[in-house]
Amino acid sequence: MNVEPPEVPKRRPGGRSARVRKAVLDAALTSLLTDGFERVSVAAIAAEAGVAESTVYRRWATKSSLVAAAIGELAASENPTPNTGSLEQDLRVVLNQILAVIGRPEIERLVRALAALGDDVPGIAEARAEFFATRVAGMRDILDRAVARGEIREGADAVEVLETLVAPAYLRLLMTGLPLDRALARRAVRAARDVAGQDPARVP
Amino acid sequence: MNVEPPEVPKRRPGGRSARVRKAVLDAALTSLLTDGFERVSVAAIAAEAGVAESTVYRRWATKSSLVAAAIGELAASENPTPNTGSLEQDLRVVLNQILAVIGRPEIERLVRALAALGDDVPGIAEARAEFFATRVAGMRDILDRAVARGEIREGADAVEVLETLVAPAYLRLLMTGLPLDRALARRAVRAARDVAGQDPARVP
Numbered sequence: 001m002n003v004e005p006p007e008v009p010k011r012r013p014g015g016r017s018a019r020v021r022k023a024v025l026d027a028a029l030t031s032l033l034t035d036g037f038e039r040v041s042v043a044a045i046a047a048e049a050g051v052a053e054s055t056v057y058r059r060w061a062t063k064s065s066l067v068a069a070a071i072g073e074l075a076a077s078e079n080p081t082p083n084t085g086s087l088e089q090d091l092r093v094v095l096n097q098i099l100a101v102i103g104r105p106e107i108e109r110l111v112r113a114l115a116a117l118g119d120d121v122p123g124i125a126e127a128r129a130e131f132f133a134t135r136v137a138g139m140r141d142i143l144d145r146a147v148a149r150g151e152i153r154e155g156a157d158a159v160e161v162l163e164t165l166v167a168p169a170y171l172r173l174l175m176t177g178l179p180l181d182r183a184l185a186r187r188a189v190r191a192a193r194d195v196a197g198q199d200p201a202r203v204p
Numbered sequence: 205m206n207v208e209p210p211e212v213p214k215r216r217p218g219g220r221s222a223r224v225r226k227a228v229l230d231a232a233l234t235s236l237l238t239d240g241f242e243r244v245s246v247a248a249i250a251a252e253a254g255v256a257e258s259t260v261y262r263r264w265a266t267k268s269s270l271v272a273a274a275i276g277e278l279a280a281s282e283n284p285t286p287n288t289g290s291l292e293q294d295l296r297v298v299l300n301q302i303l304a305v306i307g308r309p310e311i312e313r314l315v316r317a318l319a320a321l322g323d324d325v326p327g328i329a330e331a332r333a334e335f336f337a338t339r340v341a342g343m344r345d346i347l348d349r350a351v352a353r354g355e356i357r358e359g360a361d362a363v364e365v366l367e368t369l370v371a372p373a374y375l376r377l378l379m380t381g382l383p384l385d386r387a388l389a390r391r392a393v394r395a396a397r398d399v400a401g402q403d404p405a406r407v408p
Binding site: 108111112113114118119125129163164166167168172178187191194195 | 312313315316317318319320321322323328329332333335363364367368370372374375376378379380381382391395398399
């Protein structure tokens with residue numbers, strides 16, 4: 001048997017590259033949660049992660065792209081997209097994940113800090129988009145699986161479903177101070193389920 | 205004809221009392237928009253309004269109740285509750301009013317400042333509640349009139365309808381950075397209309 005030797009990979013998954021990435025993003029997240037968005041320093045993050053500043057900049061060209069990656073990492077690692085076999089139950093799990101996350105004081109501070117920044121802060125648009133991107137991708141998977149199971153028809157908009165599910169909770173947290181209670185969660189899940197689509201068997 | 209002389213009112217509407225109230229709330233609002241919630245000073249507001257500090261404190265016992273009244277005044281004066289004769293059109297007008305208000309840079313700053321403050325800031329709960337109270341009362345009127353016209357049945361929850369109408373816009377403004385566009389407005393009006401209730405003629 002003639003086996004070609006594999007090319008030596010420059011970056012093996014789980015190797016030094018992945019370890020560096022994780023160390024830098026962990027340090028960025030800690031700095032973000034402790035110091036806030038505007039006081040995050042790439043130099044301090046590099047020192048905390050035990051790498052050269054140039055190593056950080058080789059992967060993330062700007063501070064804001066690093067911050068965005070750290071926020072995305074937080075969303076992804078703490079909140080695996082559910083796959084319960086039921087669209088409504090998946091939606092309930094996603095909302096409960098989000099309520100649990102924003103119920104942590106250090107995350108609530110980060111959310112408030114993001115909300116406070118005007119669109120003129122450099123990199124803010126990128127950070128905002130990243131904040132939502134992981135969630136939108138997860139919602140797309142949830143909807144695709146619901147279509148495959150025959151629960152809904154194709155065509156639901158993942159952004160619209162996600163906004164319907166989470167917007168009232170953020171409005172209460174950030175603006176009106178109304179409670180993030182079970183009645184709100186029940187209602188938001190129902191509304192998001194309706195936006196995702198009716199049962200195709202019931203709709204002609 | 206025997207006409208009793210009216211009792212001399214202590215506070216005539218439009219009299220000195222109303223003028224003082226308006227001057228103080230205007231000054232409070234200006235200070236709020238210029239300096240931000242945490243730097244508002246009752247002494248400076250009283251000076252700006254041309255009244256004694258004790259006059260301000262006689263009406264508003266705390267700085268936060270004054271700030272709350274000023275925010276309520278802004279919401280009320282700039283946004284008379286619409287009465288177009290159609291529930292859907294009323295909802296559209298309310299949303300457009302809110303989009304216009306938060307589209308003004310100085311109001312956007314105030315909204316971001318309110319969102320940024322943690323629940324441990326003295327008076328913040330009162331200010332948040334006041335921020336929403338005028339709108340909820342207006343929505344209650346809109347729904348009552350729709351019931352009276354036979355557009356919907358009784359029982360719609362004004363808070364729920366209002367949250368459905370405005371929450372996605374605040375989520376986009378404060379968190380995700382997605383555009384406050386016409387597609388969003390159309391969708392939010394439709395969703396709020398659905399929450400308000402179906403046409404009673406069509407639902408058995």
